[in-house]
Amino acid sequence: MYAYDEIDRTLVNERVSEFRDQVKRRLSGELTEDEFKILRLQNGVYLQLHAYMFRVAIPYGTLATNQLRALAHVARKYDRGYGHFTTRQNIQFNWIKLAELPDALADLADVGIHAMQTSGNNMRNVTSDQWAGVAPGEIEDPRIWSELIRQHTTLHPEFSFLPRKFKIAITASDHDRAAIKIHDIGLKLIRNEKGETGFEVLVGGGLGRTPFIGKTIKHFVHGRDILSYIEAILRVYNQYGRRDNIYKARIKILVHELGIEKFSREVEEEWQHIRNSSLQIDDEVIEDIRSRFTYPAYEKLPHMPDELRQAAADPDFEAWRKNSVAPHKVQGYSIVTISLKPIGGPPGDATAEQMDALADLADRYSFGEIRVGHEQNLALPHVAKRDLPALWKALDKLGLATPNVNLITDIIACPGLDYCSLANARSIPIAQELTRRFANHELANLIGRLHINISGCINACGHHHVGHIGILGVEKNGEEVYQITIGGRADENAALGTLIGPGVKFDEVADVIEDVVEAYLALRERPEELFMDTVKRLGVEPFKERVYATR
């Protein structure tokens, strides 16, 4: 956990008081809605279909239990008793009242949570691997660097009014759980041949209506230079990124139009001017940040405790354990993913009661720490294996033990037309129907790892391009129509999906997905060949033929 000091707390409080003044000026008419819009967006406040939506940052997906309780409190006191975890380690509240927002922010500030730059054309929440610090084989805990970059990008005087939003993600593992290749800047923590820590820097990834996979702009940037290098990228982008057309304003378009070689030359030139400036980070500064991350005092525990051996007789426990429990870097401990994808439920939602109860469980079983992943699930990062059976029972009672992590019902979906003013089509009901169709755990397990991602419009908040199966809702002649892609992925081998045929109507989507899955089951060489591997081996044609033959 990173502990805020007085300096961090002061800044958050100053921000709350500034926002309170801005809301007051809006309510008195001193600020026009047009002026206020930009200001509220800088604080994560959107105007949605039915009400204001409030997006709160969970930097690099790490929460302490008092912070999760504060989120539950906001859900209960200012909203309708639930929150929605997003694909970028944020939580959204959908029914907040403008006049109460400053109070909600102040309540969150008390526990070191803020909503700065969770929307607007600025540097958004810095995201990272939800298993940071506990995944085996990591270079080092990427959250130290994430926090450094979080601080540097917070209220940046030069880059708070960029051409468009700007997202940075960091991973320190070979297996990328942070989706760095679909970010404006993706950072992969690596060591060079001298053993120095630095980053492979990717730029220009992003989804939306013109999706791109990020390209490597520099193979190694030393850790001490990372702020100046990011600053150089941003300075080039701030000056030359397009501002004439909102759909062409992301850095991915600039990188694409200039070409990565020219773009990287521009950045390099700028970087040479500033790399030996006060942006250079000395070891002491990094150590200071590192020292404010605390790690649990792990016990020396057996690899296979008796409790686990005994519980193995219960098939329901075993189904959950095999699905949701992952290896921890410390023997005797596990990382437990908590599915927020109950059968028939909206993906990523948690009630205030669930959040409070989960905070209690994290205190008891996970050294008071909770993680939030971009797949819209939560995780308890430090669970002793002997506690797994007890934890499972408790989670099950809360409806939080659905054993579907990484399976076909672990769906990523945006809020869609049920909430969002940008949406053209509903997302949540599609997800709900699909979870019902594949509710049978044996069937889902037989299918194996398969990610379905659903977006209710071309802006792609549901990451449909990088779903193994992607579903994009559009509007055609006043009707919701869904385009289906296959073969996308968001990990270290990130790829964009390919359309398999004409769009289908709302009522037909689940049938088509069932056909795609049936085609896969018939086409796969052996049970271990995952959906995405079959698509890679065969291309989309055989799927297209089977799915559309009868339509």
Added chain:
Amino acid sequence: MPLVNGGKIVDDGFVKLAVDTPLPEGGDILVPAERFLGEAEGLLKRAGKVGVIWPNNRDIGELVPYLGKLATVALVFPTFRDGRAYSQARLLRERHNYRGELRATGQVLRDQFVFMLRAGFDAFEVKKQADAEAFMQTAKRYSVFYQPTGDGRITALHRRMQLRHSEGVGT
């Protein structure tokens, strides 16, 4: 539109010239970039101070040869969501060591004052009277800054180091 300079509302001594306004005999003038570059020599020779209004999509490098002779550079915020002039301001101050007045023009609201001060602006053509009057109060809104810029304010990272070392002395 009130002008704030040195934290106070002041009279603007500069007359803004359009591309084709006849040149006044004396007095301080603020000239669009294009006209300035075309007539720089003549403009700089006359009595009275000269400033230039520089658009946010033009390379600030073109202005560098004249920086020592300019009394003010006015950078433009066509809308307050267009932040290009923040980069221009920092480049003028931090790379080209420009020390004259750096003026923010266009859609300038109180909510940008801190960012602008940090980027190196010291004069502000403020859109609303109430915002101009609230300048001093607003400028003091923040006491913590995470990024180093040319304004010299100590960053949070370095303040922590200072605290650490001073604590070290005491123990």
